[in-house]
Amino acid sequence: MKKLLTEAIHRQGGDLRGFAGEDYLDLGTCVNLYGPPPAVRDMLQEFDAERLRPHPYEADSLFRAGYAEHLAVDPEHLVSGRGITEFIRLLTRILPRDRIAVVTPDYTDSIRCVANHLPPEQDEVDTVETRLSRIAEGMARYDFVVVSNPNNPLGLHIPVADLSEVCRANPGSTLIVDEAYVDFLDGSRRSMMSTGLSNVVVLSSPNKAFGIAGVRAGAMWTLDERLRKMISGERLNWPLSFLDSAVAIAALRESSWVERTRARLLANAEVMEGMLDRRFGGVVKGVPVHYRFVACENPQRNYEELMRAGVVVRVFGTGQPGRLPGLRITAPTDEDLPKLTQALAG
Known part of the structure; x- marks a missing residue:
């Protein structure tokens, strides 16, 4: 024990x-402990295994289209991949290590992959306000700042309007927002994708909210075309398996x-x-x-x-x-x- x-x-x-x-x-x-939703169970029960014979040629594009509809964004602004973790790994691999920081506490892979941490002051109780202040300080010092919002593990959520104001005040820095839990917020989605800001990157996935964490599907949203191309070029030849895509698409209908x-x-x-x-x-x-x-x-x-x-x-x-x-x-x-x-x- x-x-x-x-x-x-x-x-x-x-x-x-x-x-x-x-x-x-x-x-x-x-995760959503009620999941997976009924549509996923039905799809798997009726699944024709022969559909696994060819390569997953359309898995990526089909998921991207379905997820873009769910997110209410242009699919051209999405890069799909194997969950949020893959994008954290790719971004921290291609971006200059000395020019990227993470506001801590945060998600496991973010704190492992990003060397520069922006923690609260000693004995300070972290709040929405203190986290927002550290994001602003980080964007003034670094080219890229990573933050989960809602935060993992604290659950604190910084309003989109407040984060947007910080991004506008620091146009030379890019905010990378892990929104793994934004679908759990009560009411309509509150995503940084709605801001239209070019110095924002959003990492998103249906895995947690739909109770399908065993499926590795997610996307990176940004208006920065250069960054989208860089990340696309770093992915594997087949970003998603056919089953990953099929399960995620079935879930998104629920x-x-x-x-x-x-x-x-x-x-x-x-x-x-x-x-x-x-x-x-x-x-x-x-x-x-x-x-x-x-x-x-x-x-x-x-x-x-x-x-x-x-x-x-x-x-x-x-x-x-x-x-x-x-x-x-x-x-x-x-x-x-x-x-x-x-x-x-x-």
């Missing part, structure tokens, strides 16, 4: 293989399903927030997403307590660059909420 606990702190994306079996409620990965399940997860997240605050304190409150972050001095102890109660969450340890020690917990489904309630009452 101790070995697995230590390994879990360093695992990518809340990988719980090895100890999160049927006896555990897995709230460690920030917009009403996303709206319903998102509302249920957001409601359960509010309930969970209160329970977490009573049990641990240190909760980042009032964030508009389906997960919560609990800042704590000894996250391993709290993590182990929840494991003994049958609930597995994402743990961030102390002393990790780009991290804040604590727990990130995804809202359960209606069916699983009683189990979490019991675990937090123990």
Whole structure:
């Protein structure tokens, strides 16, 4: 158990293989736990395996067209690929390492791939305002600044209007925004794609909101044609498999399903927030997403307590660059909420 606990702190994306079996409620990965949607299940049941015989010639273009419609953007401004992580890797490989920074805490691959970190001041509690200030400072100093919005793992969301103002004030710098969780925001999408700014890059994917993280599909949006061509040239010959594309397209047709399940997860997240605050304190409150972050001095102890109660969450340890020690917990489904309630009452 101790070995697995230590390994879990360093695992990518809340990988719980090895100890999160049927006896555990897995709230460690920030996907839509109601997924995949019915259309995906139906498509896979009726799938003709012979369609896998040829190369996936149209998989890329079909996904790009379907995703552009979902995002309400011009498909010519999208480059499709294998999820947001691929674009983080490609961008940080081709851009000058000394001219790119990430506002931390942030997503695992962003803090691993970007050497220059912009953390909060020591003992400072991170807020929307402090993160926005660091973005502005970063864009004044660097050619490229990476940020997740809503933030992973804190859940803080900076309004598009505020980010746009910073971008306009720093036209010589480009803001790279990871919007993996923007589809979980209550109400209409709030994407930086709507700004029409040429110094903005948006990384987007349907994987989390549609509960299909096992599919690797995503896109990079930017009006910067030169950057689109550079990234396109760095991708593999077949950016998406036929199955990746087919599953993602089927999921994207389920917009009403996303709206319903998102509302249920957001409601359960509010309930969970209160329970977490009573049990641990240190909760980042009032964030508009389906997960919560609990800042704590000894996250391993709290993590182990929840494991003994049958609930597995994402743990961030102390002393990790780009991290804040604590727990990130995804809202359960209606069916699983009683189990979490019991675990937090123990």
